[in-house]
Amino acid sequence: MKNIYFAGSIRGGRDDAKLYKQLIDELKTYGAVLTEHIGAKEVSFDLSDRHIHDRDLEWLSSSDILIAEVTTPSLGVGYEIGRAVSLEIPVVCLFRNRGDALLSAMIAGSPAVQTFNYSDLEEAKEILGKVFS
Numbered sequence: 001m002k003n004i005y006f007a008g009s010i011r012g013g014r015d016d017a018k019l020y021k022q023l024i025d026e027l028k029t030y031g032a033v034l035t036e037h038i039g040a041k042e043v044s045f046d047l048s049d050r051h052i053h054d055r056d057l058e059w060l061s062s063s064d065i066l067i068a069e070v071t072t073p074s075l076g077v078g079y080e081i082g083r084a085v086s087l088e089i090p091v092v093c094l095f096r097n098r099g100d101a102l103l104s105a106m107i108a109g110s111p112a113v114q115t116f117n118y119s120d121l122e123e124a125k126e127i128l129g130k131v132f133s
Contacts, residue, residue, distance in 0.1 A: 002031030002132075005063035005089075007081070008038045012074035017041060019121065020069060023094070026125050027067060030132040034059040056080070063089055067128070070107060070115075071096040078104070085112045092116070092131050094124055 004027050008020040021039030035056070037043060047055075060066065066084040068077050070093045084091050091113045095103045108115050114131070118124045 002064040003062055004031045004033045005060050005066045005080070005084070006033050006035045006038055007066060007068040007074075007077045009069075009072040009074035009077060010038065010043055011076065013072045014043070016069065016072055022121055023067070023069060023124060023128075026128055030128070031064070034063060057083065060084060060089070061087060065090045065092065065131075067131075068093045069096075070094065070103060071098065071101070073104070078107070081107060081113065085110065090114070094118055094127065096124075 006020070006024055006027060008016060008023075017039060024033050024036055024039040027033050060080060060083060063084075066080065066089055068081055068091065070077060081091055081093070093103075093107055093113055093115045095108075095115060095117050097117050097119050103115065107113055116127045118127055
């Protein structure tokens with residue numbers, strides 16, 4: 001079974017929390033998602049920043065793949081992607097087509113990151129099916 005690290009915006013905005021939960025539920029059919037809390041309606045900020053950093057890097061280091069929903073820009077998600085690349089952990093980014101928003105060139109242009117555009121949950125599920133096949 002694969003260990004999957006799912007990344008999505010927390011402090012940068014929680015507008016996509018419901019979508020994150022749906023993606024996490026789909027990912028659980030492919031392995032153990034170490035970061036299920038990303039899809040929670042309410043996220044606790046009771047832990048210290050250092051604790052969160054160290055815990056998340058431990059989870060990332062033990063992951064077989066990082067799946068990131070990158071539609072909502074997030075410094076933390078960008079940091080996690082960079083760390084995963086340096087650890088040679090495969091990285092897959094999902095970017096939802098909406099309006100004139102553009103994905104950062106540092107993500108879209110990285111040869112170490114697979115980036116997929118999608119328009120809805122069903123299309124994202126199809127992409128994940130291909131990634132894990």
